[in-house]
Amino acid sequence: MLTIEELTTDYGPVRAVDHVSLEVGPGSVTAVLGANGAGKTSLLRTITGLVRPSSGRVTFDGEDITRLAVEEIVRRGIAHVPEGRGVITELTVEENLRLGGLWRGRDAAPQEEIYELFPRLQERLHQPASRLSGGERQMLSIGRALVARPRALLLDEPSLGLAPLLVAQIMSLVRRLADTLDLAVLLVEQNARSALSISQRGVVLNLGRVVADVNAAELAADERLRHAYLGF
Amino acid sequence: MTKFIDLTLNGISTGAVYAAVALALVLIWRATRIVNFAQGAMLMVTTFIAYAVINATGSYVVGFVAALASGFVLGAVIERVLIRRVEGGPPLNAVIVTLGLYTLLVAAAGMIWGNTPKSFPAAFSIRGYEVGGTRLLFAPNDTFIVVVVIAVALGLAVLFRATSIGLQLRAAAFKPEVARLLGVRVGRMFTLGWALAAVAGSLAGVLIAPSIFLGPNNFDPILISGFVAAVIGGLDSPPGAVVGGLLLGLALSYVSGYEGSSLVPLAALVILIIVLMVRPTGLFSATKERRV
Numbered sequence: 001m002l003t004i005e006e007l008t009t010d011y012g013p014v015r016a017v018d019h020v021s022l023e024v025g026p027g028s029v030t031a032v033l034g035a036n037g038a039g040k041t042s043l044l045r046t047i048t049g050l051v052r053p054s055s056g057r058v059t060f061d062g063e064d065i066t067r068l069a070v071e072e073i074v075r076r077g078i079a080h081v082p083e084g085r086g087v088i089t090e091l092t093v094e095e096n097l098r099l100g101g102l103w104r105g106r107d108a109a110p111q112e113e114i115y116e117l118f119p120r121l122q123e124r125l126h127q128p129a130s131r132l133s134g135g136e137r138q139m140l141s142i143g144r145a146l147v148a149r150p151r152a153l154l155l156d157e158p159s160l161g162l163a164p165l166l167v168a169q170i171m172s173l174v175r176r177l178a179d180t181l182d183l184a185v186l187l188v189e190q191n192a193r194s195a196l197s198i199s200q201r202g203v204v205l206n207l208g209r210v211v212a213d214v215n216a217a218e219l220a221a222d223e224r225l226r227h228a229y230l231g232f
Numbered sequence: 233m234t235k236f237i238d239l240t241l242n243g244i245s246t247g248a249v250y251a252a253v254a255l256a257l258v259l260i261w262r263a264t265r266i267v268n269f270a271q272g273a274m275l276m277v278t279t280f281i282a283y284a285v286i287n288a289t290g291s292y293v294v295g296f297v298a299a300l301a302s303g304f305v306l307g308a309v310i311e312r313v314l315i316r317r318v319e320g321g322p323p324l325n326a327v328i329v330t331l332g333l334y335t336l337l338v339a340a341a342g343m344i345w346g347n348t349p350k351s352f353p354a355a356f357s358i359r360g361y362e363v364g365g366t367r368l369l370f371a372p373n374d375t376f377i378v379v380v381v382i383a384v385a386l387g388l389a390v391l392f393r394a395t396s397i398g399l400q401l402r403a404a405a406f407k408p409e410v411a412r413l414l415g416v417r418v419g420r421m422f423t424l425g426w427a428l429a430a431v432a433g434s435l436a437g438v439l440i441a442p443s444i445f446l447g448p449n450n451f452d453p454i455l456i457s458g459f460v461a462a463v464i465g466g467l468d469s470p471p472g473a474v475v476g477g478l479l480l481g482l483a484l485s486y487v488s489g490y491e492g493s494s495l496v497p498l499a500a501l502v503i504l505i506i507v508l509m510v511r512p513t514g515l516f517s518a519t520k521e522r523r524v
Contacts, residue, residue, distance in 0.1 A: 050413075075415050088410055099400070103415035103416070148415065
C-alpha cells in the first residue's frame with residue numbers, strides 16, 4: 001500500500017537516495033538497513049516530504065503523494081518517528097501525546113490505549129518531556145505517532161542509544177503493532193540483526209542504492225551481504 | 233515620598249505599554265526566530281488607522297477595536313507575503329526585510345497622514361486621582377492601560393496554555409519539523425503567531441499614543457524599550473516579556489524622575505548591556521543558553 005518507485009533525492013551535488021524502489025504492505029515490517037550515510041534517513045525524509053525528491057514517485061493507497069505538503073502526507077495516515085526521536089522537550093508528556101492526535105479530532109486514539117502499551121508514560125504524564133530517559137522518549141514518540149491511528153509507520157533508528165534489553169522490547173512491540181493494528185512498518189535501522197528478527201523483508205542500501213531487497217530470513221542468512229553491508 | 237509613589241505608579245503604567253511591545257517581539261521571536269524591527273512601524277500604522285476611524289466615527293471604542301483588528305490582519309499579511317520567503321534562511325535576510333518594511337511603512341504613513349504629529353485621544357481622563365488632597369500622577373486612563381495589557385497578556389496565556397490551537401502554536405515554535413510530522417499546519421501557525429503579535433503591538437500603539445503624539449517616527453523609542461524589556465525577560469518567554477516590561481518601566485520612571493528625562497534612552501541601553509552581561513539568557517528564558 002506504500003509504494004516507492006525510482007525515488008531519487010539530491011542534496012546539491014550529492015545524491016543521497018538513488019533510484020530506490022520498494023513496497024510495504026499492511027501488517028508487514030520492512031527493514032531498511034545499511035551503514036551510516038547509506039541514505040536510510042534521507043529515504044524516510046523524502047517519503048514524508050521533509051525533503052523533495054529530484055525524481056520518482058511515492059504512492060499511498062494508489063494515490064500519488066510525492067508532491068504533497070508534509071502535513072497533508074501525514075494526514076493521509078503515514079506516521080514518521082524521526083531519528084533522535086523528535087520528542088518536543090518543552091512540552092509535557094501529555095501535551096506531546098495530545099498533539100499527535102489533534103488532526104484526527106474525535107477519531108484519535110484515546111490516550112488510555114497508549115498507556116496500556118507504555119504504562120511508564122502514564123506515571124510521568126504531567127512532567128516536561130525533557131525529564132524522560134532515552135527509552136521513555138522512544139516510547140513517547142512511538143506512542144505519539146499511534147495516537148493518530150496511522151496505517152503506515154516509518155521508524156528511524158528506534159534502537160539508537162538504547163540498552164540491548166530495551167531494544168529487544170521496542171522491536172517486539174513494533175512486531176506486535178504491525179500484527180494487531182495491521183500497520184505497514186518501514187523500519188530504518190543500523191542494528192540489522194534485531195531489525196531483521198522482526199521483519200518480513202530486508203532492504204539493504206549502499207550509497208543511496210538498493211543492493212538487496214529480499215526475504216528477511218534469507219538476508220540474515222546471507223553471509224556475503226551481511227559482511228559487506230551489515231557488519232555482523 | 234509622594235514623588236516616589238508617583239514615579240512608581242507612572243512606571244507601572246508605561247511599563248505595561250513596554251510589556252505589550254515586548255510581547256509582540258517575543259511572540260514573533262518564538263514563532264519564527266526573527267527580531268521584528270518593523271514592529272514599531274507596524275503599530276504606528278495601526279494607530280493611524282485607529283486615529284482615522286475615531287475621526288470618522290467619533291467613537292473611541294470603534295477606533296480601539298479597529299487598531300487591534302487591523303493589527304491582526306497586517307501581521308498575518310506581512311508574514312504570509314514577506315516573511316514566509318525568508319523564514320529558515322540566513323538571519324540577516326530577515327533582518328533586512330524587517331528593516332526595509334520599517335522604512336516602507338514610515339514613508340507610506342508620512343505620505344498618507346503627513347509628518348506633523350497629531351494628538352490622539354485617551355480612553356479615559358488623564359487627570360490624576362486625588363488622594364487625601366494631593367493629585368497623583370496616575371489617572372483613570374493609566375488604570376485602563378494596566379488593566380487592558382494584563383487582560384491581553386492573560387488572554388494570550390490562556391490561548392497558549394489551555395487550547396489546542398495554543399498547543400500547536402507552541403509545538404510549531406519549538407520544533408517546526410516535528411510539529412509538521414504530527415500533522416500541524418505549521419505555516420498557518422506562523423501566520424497566526426505574527427497576527428497575535430501584531431495585535432499586542434497595536435494595543436501598545438493606541439495606549440501610548442495620547443502621551444507621545446501620533447507621527448510616523450514617534451514610536452521608535454517605544455520599540456527600543458520594548459526590545460530591552462523582551463531581552464530582560466528572555467526574548468522567548470511571554471511572562472518574561474510582561475515582567476521585563478514592568479521592571480523596565482519602573483527603572484526608567486525613576487531615572488526620569490530623579491535624574492532627568494534626557495537620560496532615559498541612555499538608561500534603557502545601559503540596562504540592556506547590564507542584562508546581557510550578567511544574565512544573557514534573561515530572567516525567564518526556556519532555552520538553557522542562547523548566543524546573540
